[in-house]
Amino acid sequence: MTSQEPGRPASLDDVKGWFPETDQRLFTWFLERQDQLGESGDLVELGSYLGKSAILMGRHLRDGETFTVCDLFDSDASDDPNRAEMARSYATLTRAAFEENYRAFHDRLPEIVQGPTSSILDHVQPESCRFVHVDASHLYEHVRGDIRAAQVMLRPGGVIVCDDYRSEHTPGVSAAVWEAVITGGLRPVCITPMKLYGTWGDSGPVQDDLLNWLEKQEDVWHEVQQVAGRRLVRVKKKRAKKPDKHKEKVRRLEERLAATEESLAETRHLLASVRGSVSFRVGRAVTALPRAMRGGRRR
Structure with missing residues (x-):
């Protein structure tokens, strides 16, 4: 060539x-x-x-x-x-x-x-x-x-x-x-x-x-x-098969649902990690008395 x-x-x-x-x-x-x-x-x-x-x-x-x-x-x-x-x-x-x-x-x-x-x-x-x-x-x-x-x-x-x-x-x-x-x-x-x-x-x-x-x-x-x-x-x-519009819509919804569930799972994991941290427990302890006092006055 x-x-x-x-x-x-x-x-x-x-x-x-x-x-x-x-x-x-x-x-x-x-x-x-x-x-x-x-x-x-x-x-x-x-x-x-x-x-x-x-x-x-x-x-x-x-x-x-x-x-x-x-x-x-x-x-x-x-x-x-x-x-x-x-x-x-x-x-x-x-x-x-x-x-x-x-x-x-x-x-x-x-x-x-x-x-x-x-x-x-x-x-x-x-x-x-x-x-x-x-x-x-x-x-x-x-x-x-x-x-x-x-x-x-x-x-x-x-x-x-x-x-x-x-x-x-x-x-x-x-x-x-x-x-x-x-x-x-x-x-x-x-x-x-x-x-x-x-x-x-x-x-x-x-x-x-x-x-x-x-x-x-x-x-x-x-x-x-x-x-x-x-x-x-x-x-x-061969002719390319035309996509089934209903199936395609369902497929896209399933992909969005899967992405939402994945994001929710990541948020739950992050929240659990925060709650288990030392800083979170210290913060809860520091604010415990003021929270109790506010609760007592309301009664």
């Missing part, structure tokens, strides 16, 4: 982008599992914005592997619909900003293809990859092509991650992703609120391992559903 400079991000939280903690943990889990199983291959990201997910992927790049990032960045889009989307959603995206963010965490940049993702197969060999993240255009025709390119690039058992597969503003992504599931042989492994994780290989073993891992995560919720005759794991972050 490069040394930290003023203004450069110190953590992923400092990098702008949409990459929830649950997906960060799943990316890490999938990539570490591949490492543990000795599954080799390159990494590819189609659409990187300012580098948030690319930075995490780059942490899992091994010697002899290549990480390729493909994005238009600040280049002109090839068609009017894509230009409109770039202007609407990615006006602040520049290659320089991506590179600056990435270099804050890594000494070496990935291989950068600045251009449309439709050109990715000119730069990445078939069946050379183990992990491909698709997060570029939201237009059906483009996403469909990106998914097909991912299928070509992935080795048997490799993992594809598709972003925005269910968002209200990205119906084209949903159409392309579920088309790949229903007619293209893509086997979903799991879904989160933002991403679908799948493979064109056997999804059973990776799902079994994932479920074993999820059982140990106290802050992650999951369930198993069936989609198109196949098992699908649904994953999301």
Whole structure:
């Protein structure tokens, strides 16, 4: 990692982008599992914005592997619909900003293809990859092509991650992703609120391992559903339980009562100590006669 400079991000939280903690943990889990199983291959990201997910992927790049990032960045889009989307959603995206963010965490940049993702197969060999993240255009025709390119690039058992597969503003992504599931042989492994994780290989073993891992995560919720005759794991972050207002009020009252009782006990202890002291007994003896005389006159 490069040394930290003023203004450069110190953590992923400092990098702008949409990459929830649950997906960060799943990316890490999938990539570490591949490492543990000795599954080799390159990494590819189609659409990187300012580098948030690319930075995490780059942490899992091994010697002899290549990480390729493909994005238009600040280049002109090839068609009017894509230009409109770039202007609407990615006006602040520049290659320089991506590179600056990435270099804050890594000494070496990935291989950068600045251009449309439709050109990715000119730069990445078939069946050379183990992990491909698709997060570029939201237009059906483009996403469909990106998914097909991912299928070509992935080795048997490799993992594809598709972003925005269910968002209200990205119906084209949903159409392309579920088309790949229903007619293209893509086997979903799991879904989160933002991403679908799948493979064109056997999804059973990776799902079994994932479920074993999820059982140990106290802050992650999951369930198993069936989609198109196949098992699908649904994953999301657990919601923090709302505090019970009545219980909280009782708890505060109990704390105040305990503090009052403790203070009262200290006062009683202090009073007992004073009464048992020599000075207290002498004082009582000196004032005993005047007290008796005053009592006699009242009678």
